[in-house]
Amino acid sequence: MNEATLFLISFMLYIAAALLYFAFLFSKKAAAAATAYKIIFAGLIVHTGALILRTIESGHAPFTNMYESLSFLSWSAALAYIVIEGKFKIRKAGPYFILIVIALMALASSPLMPKEATPLIPALQSYWLWLHVSVTLLGEAFFAVGFVTSILYLVADSRERKSNPGKPGISSARLDVISYRCIAVGFPLFTLGGLVFGMVWAYKAWGSYWSWDPKETWSLITWFVFALYLHTRIVMGWKGRRSALIAIIGFIAALFTYFGVNYLLSGLHSYA
Amino acid sequence: MKSVIRFFSSVKLAILLLILITVASILGTLIPQHRSQPEYAAMYGQLSNILIKLQFTRLYQSWWYAFLLLLFSINISICTLTRITHKLKRAFHPTIEKEKKRIQALKIHKAVKSKDSLESLSDSVRTRLSAKGYKVRSESAENAVFLTARKRTLGLFGSDIVHLGLLVIIAGGLISSLGGFRTSFTIFEGEVLDVPRTDFRLRMDKFETEFYPSGSVKDWKSTLTVIENGHAVLTETIEVNHPLSYRGFVFYQSRYGTDWKNMTLEIWVKKKKDSADVDKLKIKLGRRVKLKDKDMEIAAVRFVPDFGIDADNQVVTRSMEPNNPAVFINGYKKKEKVFSGWIFAKYPDFDRIHSGAENGLSFQLKGIEAPQFSGIQMAKDPGVNFVWVGCGFLMFGLFIAFFWTPREVKCIIEKHKGKTEIFAGGIAAKNRDEFQSEFMQITEGIGRLQ
Numbered sequence: 169m170n171e172a173t174l175f176l177i178s179f180m181l182y183i184a185a186a187l188l189y190f191a192f193l194f195s196k197k198a199a200a201a202a203t204a205y206k207i208i209f210a211g212l213i214v215h216t217g218a219l220i221l222r223t224i225e226s227g228h229a230p231f232t233n234m235y236e237s238l239s240f241l242s243w244s245a246a247l248a249y250i251v252i253e254g255k256f257k258i259r260k261a262g263p264y265f266i267l268i269v270i271a272l273m274a275l276a277s278s279p280l281m282p283k284e285a286t287p288l289i290p291a292l293q294s295y296w297l298w299l300h301v302s303v304t305l306l307g308e309a310f311f312a313v314g315f316v317t318s319i320l321y322l323v324a325d326s327r328e329r330k331s332n333p334g335k336p337g338i339s340s341a342r343l344d345v346i347s348y349r350c351i352a353v354g355f356p357l358f359t360l361g362g363l364v365f366g367m368v369w370a371y372k373a374w375g376s377y378w379s380w381d382p383k384e385t386w387s388l389i390t391w392f393v394f395a396l397y398l399h400t401r402i403v404m405g406w407k408g409r410r411s412a413l414i415a416i417i418g419f420i421a422a423l424f425t426y427f428g429v430n431y432l433l434s435g436l437h438s439y440a
Numbered sequence: 441m442k443s444v445i446r447f448f449s450s451v452k453l454a455i456l457l458l459i460l461i462t463v464a465s466i467l468g469t470l471i472p473q474h475r476s477q478p479e480y481a482a483m484y485g486q487l488s489n490i491l492i493k494l495q496f497t498r499l500y501q502s503w504w505y506a507f508l509l510l511l512f513s514i515n516i517s518i519c520t521l522t523r524i525t526h527k528l529k530r531a532f533h534p535t536i537e538k539e540k541k542r543i544q545a546l547k548i549h550k551a552v553k554s555k556d557s558l559e560s561l562s563d564s565v566r567t568r569l570s571a572k573g574y575k576v577r578s579e580s581a582e583n584a585v586f587l588t589a590r591k592r593t594l595g596l597f598g599s600d601i602v603h604l605g606l607l608v609i610i611a612g613g614l615i616s617s618l619g620g621f622r623t624s625f626t627i628f629e630g631e632v633l634d635v636p637r638t639d640f641r642l643r644m645d646k647f648e649t650e651f652y653p654s655g656s657v658k659d660w661k662s663t664l665t666v667i668e669n670g671h672a673v674l675t676e677t678i679e680v681n682h683p684l685s686y687r688g689f690v691f692y693q694s695r696y697g698t699d700w701k702n703m704t705l706e707i708w709v710k711k712k713k714d715s716a717d718v719d720k721l722k723i724k725l726g727r728r729v730k731l732k733d734k735d736m737e738i739a740a741v742r743f744v745p746d747f748g749i750d751a752d753n754q755v756v757t758r759s760m761e762p763n764n765p766a767v768f769i770n771g772y773k774k775k776e777k778v779f780s781g782w783i784f785a786k787y788p789d790f791d792r793i794h795s796g797a798e799n800g801l802s803f804q805l806k807g808i809e810a811p812q813f814s815g816i817q818m819a820k821d822p823g824v825n826f827v828w829v830g831c832g833f834l835m836f837g838l839f840i841a842f843f844w845t846p847r848e849v850k851c852i853i854e855k856h857k858g859k860t861e862i863f864a865g866g867i868a869a870k871n872r873d874e875f876q877s878e879f880m881q882i883t884e885g886i887g888r889l890q
Binding site for chain 1: 451452454455458459461462465466468469473500599613616622652654656657658659660679680681682683690692693694817818819821824827828831834835838839842870871873
């Protein structure tokens, strides 16, 4: 068993779960969704094995290039979904959410992403690599779940406005609460991993905790957007549509911080 | 003054400022920062002068970005202060509710009748609440008991602690940018350097580069000794991610390099007729040495670490790494130049010696030795500890704001026509689902007493 095989098996399991989830969506058979959930869980375990093997094979944390960090992000997203689903039982969101996991896995396995493990450059040889990247990506994974539930909110909301009772789904009010709870978990994680651990590591490695490097700036921008989400919601009582829109913008900013900055803007964070 | 405070205590202002700072920060990542005027002219043409004048080209250090941050800081402070007095009052002087109507108006509430006496019922409610971690306060009247139970009251101040953390971080940033300084220098093995702006010296005892088997750099290590008043006080090996800290000054391993100008070359000269007759020479760049044949001399004239030929047919070095080291030598016989040409370390049979006459010699570049220097980045940052303390507040505040949210249960228990009646209501600003189930657990037990 090598890492690539395990990665592929977990990918297959996620796809199988997605198919079952969509079968559930059309057939309304709850058993299908329950099985899909179990399959995602199995996929997550196999995926964990892949990440552990990668760590052993390469001798360093499994997120030093785009392939590794995408694989870790999809692992985090699957984990975040397992946690949120376990708590809120939002099976109808499952099919859409698992699509994000699959998209990330597909991107990781695309030929654009170099897969060979390379030895760590001096700047990355630090235990802060583990702390900074894993906590940040975990936070972003919760933003991703919040993104899906926010989109589903908008759909549910417009359906309810048309008062179409023929298609019962999750109520929009519930989706609104779940989105908030995702961000309530994602925001502290992102702050800790992305900003605080990032600053500590930058200080240790570059001699300056803040350099206005594009990736730093964009993580601050992402942070501002979610701060806006929390203040408009908690202090000004914005809920529903406007809240959902800010959550969506926030996830797009997080995605740009993670992905876009590397390809579109240059800076100190040239590794990943 | 009052209107100023009202202006700054507005959440709408906070949101406007957040949006403005966000948009400005985005602009700063789109417009390349700290470039030269001609570069901007090439990028933006006419617009470049305006951009430079309005400091969009050094946006994060601009007066107006600083001004936005200042407004934001004032806004955070005033918002927090105006709200905190109210919160402190709530935390330390909880009101005990005596109006049944107001309890029944709460989103989470319940009314239960019981045959128990007023005392035993209020005791049992109290025990139930204490068992769930609530702190209970009560007041008794003739035929009634009023209870207010709370827990996680600290969570009330989560957002304030976050705001305090942010202010400390911003203050730390200000101290860093005003009182900090940063410079870099290079230092060779054995060299002793006066450290700028300090009264101590730094000696580099040893510098080494470690490589992976693949040839890429694994690590750079500089062993540095701090010398103060002529005494060595501290010796430490620094590497990337492991700086040396002394008296508030921090020294980072930031780069390394090779001083190719002060190098020593090892050149082997062989007789073509008798290859066992080897003349092993050590020669400094730019110097001449005599061969065994005392009439002959060679000079190492030019060295390139990575030999290449450019479009104009000129010899250049393609990098500063010793990928294809080559040296140009001149040969002299009785002070008269007789040959010259390039010899290559990696291609010993491929020399390009142009000689006036057949000299019967072959040359090999056997070794190159050049002093390595270490690039050290030095920084003094008096604001950094403020930033860490601020980050501590920030994280602690976020944690309690989201996961340690205050919960409050209010009860009125009264005797009414021989029965005891209890009115209970609950308040939780966040995470109402969990609170509701806790509230149900507490009140369910009472229901069974009937």
